[in-house]
Amino acid sequence: MTVVADPPAQAPVAVTPARAERRTLSAKRLWLAVAGYVVALIFILPYAEMVISALRPPNELLGRNYLPKHFDWSNFTTLWSTGFGANLGASLQIAGGSTALVLLVALPAGYYTARHRFRGRAFFLLLVLATQMFQPAALLVGIQREFTRFALPSPLLSLILVNAGFNMAFAVWILNAYFSSIPHELEQAAMVDGTTRLGAVGRITLPLAMPGIVTAIIFTFISAWNELLVGLTLTGGAPNSDVPLTVAINNYIGQYSIDWGHLFAGSVIATIPVIVLFAFIEGRVVGGLTAGSIK
């Protein structure tokens, strides 16, 4: 990686200027590091406050202190009696289901568009890219009326379909990029050695494209996991086992009072795992979101 702040490699002859330069650069680096840590701290603070509030004992919930006198796990144990487990299950099914569906449709599309030139290919990729920019918010009334008419047996199915539809574009683009980067010759070589085409793809191409596949999986899972608006729209009056976490947490806000303790305990359970998951794909997401414009 080439970075402006790096000290240029110096010949050992020029001792004094090199040392002077290194000293000023390290001072600059120190300031950059301090700035970076402050920024990092600011980005973490809301989530730290989320954890602290979830751990506040009920009688200290309204305390005007940064930290409670002692921490208490009761919100995390009583949370389950509010039906939170069912919501967790619903979110797992929605996010898992839409991730599976996305893979099912995006793997062949990403592979074929990477390996073959055919009529309508550019149009197809353009269409996919355009759908990435359309989010459910503007189409909400259409989505609601469409699914009212479909009358699927469970809102879980509707939410799986909608989340898959709006997150497929990312997967198609990132898989297309990964498959394109794997030389076709590798597959051909394996086929010469007696493997079928499917075997070659399964043993050579898919493992090499794994970083892209994992990125697509985690990204789709997290997007579906975090979705609120469509969930709010399609689960009206549904039983708890069909209501995803985001909607359930939104429902802790009552007309007159808010169940903050449970709200934050639930938020911690819903949030911390996905932040950790996201760290695995952190460096590869931008390429998929910008259709390779920025990598």
Added chain:
Amino acid sequence: MTQQLVSTVRPRQKTRRRFQEALTPILWIGPALGLIAVIVLWPVVVLFQTSFQHISPDGFVLGSAGGKNFSNLFDEPDLNGVLIRTVIWVGAVVIVTMAISMLLAQVFNARWPGRRVARWALIAPWAASVTMTALVFRWALDANNGVINVFLHQIGLIKSFNSNAADWLGRPAYAFAWMIAVAVFVSLPFTTYALLAGLQSIPGDIYEAARVDGATPWQMYRRITLPLLRPAFLVAALINIINVFNSFPIIWEMTRGGPGHETSTTTTFLFQLKQSFIGESAAMSVINFALIVVVVLAFLRASRWREQVS
């Protein structure tokens, strides 16, 4: 005669081959096309249909409404404020976000000890549910014991708790400003990462050459970094515009668009209209949709998607 014969035989073979050629791609990309058609395209059709229908609050179609949904929408006393706020919302969030992320990208592009760990912290608001992030801010702004008010009280900016001054979310202008800040906060990771990727794609030897020629850091930034960062900047800004325009959870969780509709944007406004006036809400959506199409066209022009395709 022979010519005619040839021309009747050949096209048939050709059409068959063409048919096969056209069929294979359909097998591979068909499922994706189907999903797009059912989940993205069909709702657009239904949306336009609905905007011209007279629909009861529980969803029964009572007949055609002509242009009545649109005229009702334009007669809404709150619509003007909603539209103006939407412009402020998108404009303020995107401008502030892009400005801050230009700085952040520079900081995180340089090398310093612990940079990797700090970069992980940066992604938290990107990965976390915006709903829950917004709720933390609502809690932190609580007039009685919100941690932001506790801090402002400590440094003397807030005189007393539960006062009007401490009730940030109860006063529309302050509530809206805070929600803009939250929107900037959750937007920063993506834009910073996009600019960071843009910075890293600039070849280092250009800087080397400029340094040899005696360019100052500021000159290098203005003459090399800024022009070469333009494509990444544009794409990041356009994606950010779409995201912010469509953003629902921040406003919904912090104020529900209230008091009244005084902190609503078109996205939250159409959600609330939907509860009782489905046709009118569809009319609002159609307008939203048209605005998004404009931004999407700009995005498709700015993004270099053809480069990946070819």
